[in-house]
Amino acid sequence: MTKNFISYTFLLMAVSSCLIIINDADAARGVTVYDVSMVADRKARRLGDILTVLVLERASATKEAKTETSRTSDHKGKLGGFVGIPTRGLGDGISLGSGNSFTGTGSTSRSETFDATVPVIVIEVMKNGNLVVEGQRNIQVNNEKQTIHVKGIVRPIDITAHNTIISTNLASAEIVYNGDGQVSQQQKPGFLSQLLSWVWIF
Structure with missing residues (x-):
């Protein structure tokens, strides 16, 4: 034992x-x-891997234009110089004058803020290790369809530990937003507004 x-x-x-x-x-x-x-390490690095793009875009633009034109002309002459025209009771001459002027001003100002999250897929791994990514997100709420398409080049060093990247870090970024529905239609000018804008060009 x-x-x-x-x-x-x-x-x-x-x-x-x-x-x-x-x-x-x-x-x-x-x-x-x-x-x-x-x-x-769960960061995207291979073909087919998925990461999330945090779309944080700010854009603003202002444009102003002003046009001024004027023209004045004067013409003077004597009626006596014309053969066969009686001049008794008339002055020694006649004068004509004309003038026109135009002033036009216009300005536009636009500011946009766009925030969204879009999952993208690695579609190409470049020789230097950078990743070409592309993805699209479709959202439909109450007959309002929104489509967000994102494409760009990502440096692996810019990918966070949560496998996300900010859109401002995308190289050659293509971010397209399209909306289709009642809300989007209301944001477009009506037929009469478009017609008046066309007429006012002249």
Whole structure:
């Protein structure tokens, strides 16, 4: 009985020593089960990987124009110079004058703010490691359809730990927003407004 107990004790000690040696070797290489399963790098880096673009765009523009034109002309002459025209009772001459002027001003001002999140897919991995991404998001609420299309080039260093990137960090960015529905139609000028704008050009 004592001999079996001693053998069992030595076996446990040998197994424990092996586990300690294996754990120390993994620690020396910086690899643990916890590291692989819980702290794995989930950033997009390969073809077909997905990341999220945080669209934060601000745009404003102002344009002003002013045009002024004027013209004046005077003409004077004597009726006596015309053959066959009686001049008795008339003055020595006649004068004509004309003039016109035009002043036009116009200005436009526009400011837009656009925020959205759009998942995109890596469609190309460039030789330098940069990623070409593209994605589209369609939203439809109460017969109002909105489409957001995003395409651009991403540097892996700009991707956050949450696998997201801000749209201002996209190179060659193409961000297109289209709306179709009652709200979008109300934002467009009516036929009469378009006609008057065309007439006022002249």
